[in-house]
Amino acid sequence: MHDTQQLPLTGAQAGIWFAQQLDPDNPIYNTGEYVEINGAIDVNIFKTALERVLTEAASLHARFEEGADGPKQIINPPFEAAIDVIDVSSEADPKQAALRLMQTDLAEPVDMAAGPLFRDILIQAGPERFFWYQRIHHIAIDGYGFSLLARRTAQMYTAIREGRPDNGRSFGSLEDLVKEDQEYRASDQFLKDREFWMEKFADEPDVVSLAERAPRTSTRFRRSTAYLSETALQHVKAIPNWHEAVTAAAAVYVHRMTNAGDIVLGLPMMGRIGSISLNIPSMVMNLLPLRLSLRPDMNFHEAVSQVAKEIRNIRRHQKYRHEDMRRDLKLLGDNRRLFGPQVNVMPFDYALDFAGARGTVHNLSAGPVDDLSINVYDRADGSGMRVDFDANPEVYSAEDIENHQKRFLLLLESAVKDQTQKIGTLNLLLESERLRVLDSWNDTRKAEKQKSLPELFYEQAVKTPDRPAIITENEELSYAELNKRANQLAGMLKEKGLGPEQFAALLLPRSQELAVSMLAVLKTGAAYLPLDPDFPSERITYMLKDAQPACLITTMELSGRMPEDSDAKRIILDDPDTVKTVAAQNADCPAQAECSPLHPAYIIYTSGSTGKPKG
Incomplete structure (x- = not known):
């Protein structure tokens, strides 16, 4: 593709475009990751490989404008991307210097009408330590799209470095992706999916949150990172459908913290299986409401089974956009939400090899966080299972989010150890909270004068x-x-x-x-x-x-x-x-006699229904 091309927006892109128009200077739709590369790499070869991959990804070269018939995307001819190389190896803490650089860039708003929608920086932190940073606007890519770019770049770099032909598969056509989306929205399946969701939420359930105030879209988010213990990880992995078990634990946590029985979580769906989008870096991911009914007398295994059944049920209707659901259910305007906290158990891992140099991926931002997002990464780099709590800083303090994360991990570890436990008995209290409840609050001894x-x-x-x-x-x-x-x-x-x-x-x-x-x-x-x-x-x-x-x-x-x-x-x-x-009496004097607490204060008589009244 060498000529400028105009395409309509997909349903996924339209939702983000309209949301960004409400606050054009908000950088919250900047998504970012960095790959930590440990090993000696050739900077020039890396730049060559990355430039070729970026040329293949048509969605990165789009601009977005509003036309007479609504928004449209203009796909520009591929251009030579400006890949910055910055050396921070002389800094006292090279990694922190690199992270500051990335966070500063992430906070810069993107003009979707002018572009470019992406930026790549190769940051050198030492002779054999590099950070490859990518920032891309969410309208052009989702988490799975990042993995396609990263794998293709590692593949291309290795082929060039080893002096052999690139036998990798080029990305699919963005035009075909748009066509597939339009065909779905004009199909009978689209109408069936709409009917399914309208029936499921016809009773307009309340949206339950862990926040004390109604969340609003912010310009940033607060993150707390922790790792599952080795023992807990073994128990989790022993469960065949462990992804559902982690999701169930999140639902149970919200249930226990709010005492609500009707829980609606946000569940990201990749939406690519059986689609040509499986090999197209683009924005396809959908957020679906996962509605569950929980009771304290259920055991954890029953909660996991309900989650698994419900996920299978909604997966058949996953192409229907959550933006369309909100419109259909008239959930428009501030704080009219479809679900509470989100749970994202990453279903794919990055096995990146740059001609022998190992690449480990780290997420920086996955887009807006209106309330709370629980992101679980099962990485193959030996670091174990990482659990990120991303929260809206407008409604969660740093202490709030850290305590929620600690309690969630306690509950998860307890639940997966013995799935027959009633969810109403699973441990939630941190040690400091347990001491406060059992000791501090019960320490009621007071040395004080008794008063009348x-x-x-x-x-x-x-x-x-x-x-x-x-x-x-x-x-x-x-x-x-x-x-x-x-x-x-x-x-x-x-x-x-x-x-x-x-x-x-x-x-x-x-x-x-x-x-x-x-x-x-x-x-x-x-x-x-x-x-x-x-x-x-x-x-x-x-x-x-x-x-x-x-x-x-x-x-x-x-x-x-x-x-x-x-x-x-x-x-x-x-x-x-x-x-x-x-x-004539003194009104200022308390006129209070010396009396003992043993002296009577009043006498009250019984009704006398069983005999004479007794005082």
Whole structure:
């Protein structure tokens, strides 16, 4: 292909194009990897091999413009790529210097209309140590596309270095890929796939996240990297469908952390099996919602079986784009998501050999992370199983993501060791959290002075004097006002001899006066006996004779309810003489008697349904 060519966008490309238009300067769609090459390589031969491979990859030479019928991609004739060679071997820490260089480049936005969509740098960190860095906009490539470029480059380099013909297979046609995508979108299968997904999500399930706030697209992501222990790796690999087991562990983790039974994870699907895209570096990958139903009484094996069954089910409909699902389900706009955390267990490995020099691949960025992405790499370089937690820094702190990762690995290790365990019993607590729950939170011993109810109330009144303490239909009383009125009434009650080990009966309706009187009695050190004015007269009479209160506090209207033969002193709150006496008392003094915690505070009578009421 030597002439400029115009092609429509595939469904995968269209989703990214429209998303990028919402924020053109956001570099989050820059995807990047680097290959760490250990061994002596010929820089000039490497550049020659890479230039040839980049020429073969048509998607890298595209520009994207908006035409009258929508966006289109313009495939330019292959050009000689500018492959930078940078030497950082003199730096104090060459690898860190190389990583800083890569991260700086990844943060640069790409103009899709102008291009180029990619950049390659060969970074020399020593005589026999190199980092080959590739940054490509996600609209042109996915993770599998990176592997095609890397393998082809290693193959081409080895052939040139060894002086033999390149017998490798060139990449397929991007035009054929676009045609295949258009044929699918015009097919009956497209309609069947749409029907499948609409039926599956007709009930509009809630999307569950580990974040406390609704995630939004950010301009970067936060990564935490860890490795599965050797013992755990052996247990994982002993499971025939270990990919599903890791995915099930992620679902169980979300279930346990949120207590939600309906879990929807994001599951990347390569989408290339049985397609011509199997040999075309391009953007094909789809994100599908994996919906699961989990219960604490299920064992882990049942969860894995459900994951395996559901993946087989949705794989038959994997070509239907998740962007189309969101549109069909009207999940448009900020925070209208189709799934929560994503789980990506990499199904392919890089076995890179540059004429005897070993190449190990490291991912830097796989595109946007709206919420959380759990990426699991099973590399053949002897480093074991790597688990990356990529998170949106807008909603997850560094501590959040590290703790989530540690808990997930604990749960995974426990689950794969014995799949018969109930998922509700799998270990989640970190050692620091276990000590906090079992020791710190249970260490309730305190050396403090015991305080009475009046003392505690008085402290609160000093802290918040103007806040409402009592609210009734007609008015409200502040803490300061309630304290003042209770002090004045308590002063009068003490003058009448009321104190500890005595009772004061309160025959009052539910009102401010009742609350003032209860607090005033407590301030004298005495206990109160509430009497409901709606009680039958016989019950009131019985309670007064049984309790033998020192006084009865009531109103003029209710005083007639008192038995004539009662010895209790009557204090009529609304009697003019009582009002005058109370008003003359010191309102500022707490008026609190010295009393012991063993002194009674109140006396309450039972209903008497099984005999006489008991106080």
